[in-house]
Amino acid sequence: MPGTRTARWTCVALLAALAAASPAAAHGPSPARYVDCSARHPGDGTPWRPFNSLAQASAVRLRPGSRLLLRRGTSCTGLLAPTGSGSAWRPAVIGAYGRGPLPHVEGAAEDAVLLKDMSHVTLTSLELTNRGEGEARRRGVHVVATSGVAQGVTLRDLWIHDVQGDLAKDAGGSGGIQVDVLGPEPTRFDDLLIERNLIADVSRSGIFVVGTADGDRPRATEPWPAASTRVRVRANRLLRLGGDGIVPLGTVGAVVEHNVVSEGNLRGRALSDPRGMICNAGIWAFHANGTVIQRNEVFAMRFNGCDGSGYDVDYDQDGTIVQYNLSHDNEGGFILFCTDAQPRTAKVRFNLSVDDRFAANQSPCSLQPGSTYEGVSLVNNTFVAPSITWGILGTPTAGLLNPALEVRNNLFHATAPQTTALGCSERCSNNLFSGLPPAGAAAVSADPLFADPGRRGRGLLYVGSGFRLRPGSPAIGAGTPVPGLPAWDYFGRRVTSPPAIGFSQR
Numbered sequence: 001m002p003g004t005r006t007a008r009w010t011c012v013a014l015l016a017a018l019a020a021a022s023p024a025a026a027h028g029p030s031p032a033r034y035v036d037c038s039a040r041h042p043g044d045g046t047p048w049r050p051f052n053s054l055a056q057a058s059a060v061r062l063r064p065g066s067r068l069l070l071r072r073g074t075s076c077t078g079l080l081a082p083t084g085s086g087s088a089w090r091p092a093v094i095g096a097y098g099r100g101p102l103p104h105v106e107g108a109a110e111d112a113v114l115l116k117d118m119s120h121v122t123l124t125s126l127e128l129t130n131r132g133e134g135e136a137r138r139r140g141v142h143v144v145a146t147s148g149v150a151q152g153v154t155l156r157d158l159w160i161h162d163v164q165g166d167l168a169k170d171a172g173g174s175g176g177i178q179v180d181v182l183g184p185e186p187t188r189f190d191d192l193l194i195e196r197n198l199i200a201d202v203s204r205s206g207i208f209v210v211g212t213a214d215g216d217r218p219r220a221t222e223p224w225p226a227a228s229t230r231v232r233v234r235a236n237r238l239l240r241l242g243g244d245g246i247v248p249l250g251t252v253g254a255v256v257e258h259n260v261v262s263e264g265n266l267r268g269r270a271l272s273d274p275r276g277m278i279c280n281a282g283i284w285a286f287h288a289n290g291t292v293i294q295r296n297e298v299f300a301m302r303f304n305g306c307d308g309s310g311y312d313v314d315y316d317q318d319g320t321i322v323q324y325n326l327s328h329d330n331e332g333g334f335i336l337f338c339t340d341a342q343p344r345t346a347k348v349r350f351n352l353s354v355d356d357r358f359a360a361n362q363s364p365c366s367l368q369p370g371s372t373y374e375g376v377s378l379v380n381n382t383f384v385a386p387s388i389t390w391g392i393l394g395t396p397t398a399g400l401l402n403p404a405l406e407v408r409n410n411l412f413h414a415t416a417p418q419t420t421a422l423g424c425s426e427r428c429s430n431n432l433f434s435g436l437p438p439a440g441a442a443a444v445s446a447d448p449l450f451a452d453p454g455r456r457g458r459g460l461l462y463v464g465s466g467f468r469l470r471p472g473s474p475a476i477g478a479g480t481p482v483p484g485l486p487a488w489d490y491f492g493r494r495v496t497s498p499p500a501i502g503f504s505q506r
Helices: 002-021 054-058 460-465
Strands: 032-035 067-071 075-077 092-097 104-106 111-116 121-124 127-130 139-145 149-156 159-164 175-181 188-195 198-203 205-210 228-234 237-241 246-249 255-257 260-262 283-285 292-294 297-299 311-313 320-323 326-328 335-338 346-349 352-354 360-363 376-379 382-385 390-392 395-397 406-408 411-414 432-434
Touching: 032 054, 054 075, 104 111, 111 121, 111 127, 127 139, 139 149, 139 159, 139 188, 159 175, 175 188, 175 198, 188 205, 198 205, 205 228, 205 237, 228 246, 283 292, 311 320, 311 346, 326 460, 352 460
Parallel strands: 032 067, 067 092, 075 104, 092 121, 104 127, 111 139, 121 149, 127 159, 139 175, 149 188, 159 198, 175 205, 188 228, 198 237, 205 246, 228 255, 237 260, 246 283, 255 292, 260 297, 283 311, 292 320, 297 326, 311 335, 320 346, 326 352, 335 360, 346 376, 352 382, 360 390, 376 406, 382 411, 411 432
Antiparallel strands: 390 395
């Protein structure tokens, strides 16, 4: 009797909904509250009498298993700022219900959504905007810790756009997602996950994490209990940004992976601008230790007289790894190296750069004299561009960026023949040069035999597969062993011994 079975399950579902929405359930383990800003009258948060304002919604104190749900296809104006926390086993959820487009929150002041001193909470499935005149602070989501350790915060599947803030960054800056530690040690974040969000047309930053208020960063080999831990930023799409794409700051061991960032630094300003410089890059870390930046794609970053690179190894970081990334069509080049004197280590390896203006660009990021690239290496990368050159402050140079920079096993392919060699030092060896003169020790000068050297477009695997090595390539087995080289190349193939030159082993 199909009809009877359907009726029975309909009744069961209705009774369950009534029980969840009853006054008794409000004091139970997993209450749900509903928000419909199109409702004529304020309600009590039940499905048939939903809250009709963000003020009502923000008065909710979340508990383990709580759900605060905004109705799809509706729009609210103001600030969504509930309080409370979930638990590790039963996180609280702020999200959507019903059918149709994502529920929309239009911010009317600094923030559209504020999560302050909350733990074990997931914010998901919302559309957020925060329009303004571009002269005041504006943020889509602001996550703040002022006391203690905020744990288990997840921001997932959000659509954040048209956040028209000023050009402030760092703690309290403008952007799509801003995470701030605003209290003394032990205030920090642990287990922060930012994933699968779409962020467009924001200023200044796309995703900016300030994970500590501690201004003293130790070396990466030393403990740093004041820094945020288990920070992961992955699978986000960011485009048309006034400033930076993704920046973890005040973190230990942050992982930034599988993101796509494009068209950033749109409001950048040169070092000589009388209004003050505004310098931005696609993905980078600052005041951070042990950051891993991998399997990302960054393209179409603007130069605007300052930075504009896909990636950046800045001066206040240590133990950074930039690997398995795709960079293309960036006006400031593949990567920026700061020249300021401060000990740091960084490994830039197995990346592909296509039609970037520079293989690497250097800049005095803190405007302090001196430089040290000791412990910074550029190993097993592939560079393809009409002209292969280093840059200094956005100007091509024939010289080497720094004699301490280790440059080994890289493949440099100029698509338009050039007569100027790339500067190298005694720490520059086993690189392959095609379309430009060889340089450094044990250099290979030959056609690398790419699978499809005309391949252009989008996607790590689609673009990358064009620059795999064909059988018989002179790059195969021509590299030199480098301590600490990973076991896998850009495509997940095992690194041979001796390694091939470039980002692909075969």
